[in-house]
Amino acid sequence: MKPKFVSISEEIIDRIKTGELQPGDKVPSENDLIKTYRISNTTARKSLLEIENQGWARRIKGKGTFVLNRTVGHHLIRTLGSINATRRGFHESLIAEGFEPHNVVLEKTVLDDGISSEIGGKHFIIGGPVLKVHQLRYADNEIIKDEIRYISLSLCPKINRMPTEISYFKTYETTYHLRIDEVKQTLSTEIVQPGSEIDNFELSAATAMFILDSAVICKDGQVVEIERSFYRGDKYKFAISANPDYHDA
Structure with missing residues (x-):
C-alpha cells in the first residue's frame, strides 16, 4: 500500500x-x-x-x-478572460513557472494629451496625463514580449515612480483602491520580419506574433489602462477562460 x-x-x-x-x-x-x-x-x-x-x-x-512550466518547447500559456491570471502579473508568473525574468525599458514618459484605442470595435479613451511604458520582457535572457502600456495618472498618481516589474493590475486594486469592472481583450496575429520597424525581438527569421490589445475598465466606466503587446508566437499559447452568465428561466 x-x-x-x-x-x-x-x-x-x-x-x-x-x-x-x-x-x-x-x-x-x-x-x-x-x-x-x-x-x-x-x-x-x-x-x-x-x-x-x-x-x-x-x-x-x-x-x-x-x-512549473513543462510544456513542449516551454511554451508559456496565458489565459484570456482570467482576472486571477491578469492580477498575478507577467513578472510574478514567470518566476512561478521557473523562468528568470527581467525587463528593458525602451520608453517611460508622460503624455499630457491622453490616448485612445479601438478594441473589439469600441473606442477607449484615457484623458491626460497618461504614463506610457514601453518595455521588452525577457524570460531566461530571451525576449518574449514587446509591451506598451498607457496608464491614467489621474486615477493612479505617481505610479510613474514605481518599478516596471510590478503587477500593474494588482497595484490598481491594492494601492489605488480601484474597483475593476471589466477587462476588454482582443487577440490578433501578424508576421514580423527581421529588422522591420516593429521588430524589437532581434529576430533572425520571419516570426508569427500574437498581438494583444486590452483595456482595463473601472466600476465607474473610467479606463485606467490601455495595452498593446506583441508576444512571440513560437513561445506562447493562449487559452480562453469563459464564465457562463446564467439567468433565471
Whole structure:
C-alpha cells in the first residue's frame, strides 16, 4: 500500500497533467491539504515536497508552491478572460513557472494629451496625463514580449515612480483602491520580419506574433489602462477562460 503522501501527490500531479492546474498556478497549500485530506502537517509537507522532487512544481518562500512550466518547447500559456491570471502579473508568473525574468525599458514618459484605442470595435479613451511604458520582457535572457502600456495618472498618481516589474493590475486594486469592472481583450496575429520597424525581438527569421490589445475598465466606466503587446508566437499559447452568465428561466 502506498504511503498517504504519495497518493496525495499523485492526485495533484494528475490535476497538473490534465491541465486543471496550469503552469504558474498555485498548488494546494499545506493547510488546504490538511483540511481536504484530514492529514497531519508532516504528511502535507511530504506531499508537496514529493511534487517538487518530481519536477512538477517549485516552492517560493513566503508565497507557496507553484506549477512549473513543462510544456513542449516551454511554451508559456496565458489565459484570456482570467482576472486571477491578469492580477498575478507577467513578472510574478514567470518566476512561478521557473523562468528568470527581467525587463528593458525602451520608453517611460508622460503624455499630457491622453490616448485612445479601438478594441473589439469600441473606442477607449484615457484623458491626460497618461504614463506610457514601453518595455521588452525577457524570460531566461530571451525576449518574449514587446509591451506598451498607457496608464491614467489621474486615477493612479505617481505610479510613474514605481518599478516596471510590478503587477500593474494588482497595484490598481491594492494601492489605488480601484474597483475593476471589466477587462476588454482582443487577440490578433501578424508576421514580423527581421529588422522591420516593429521588430524589437532581434529576430533572425520571419516570426508569427500574437498581438494583444486590452483595456482595463473601472466600476465607474473610467479606463485606467490601455495595452498593446506583441508576444512571440513560437513561445506562447493562449487559452480562453469563459464564465457562463446564467439567468433565471
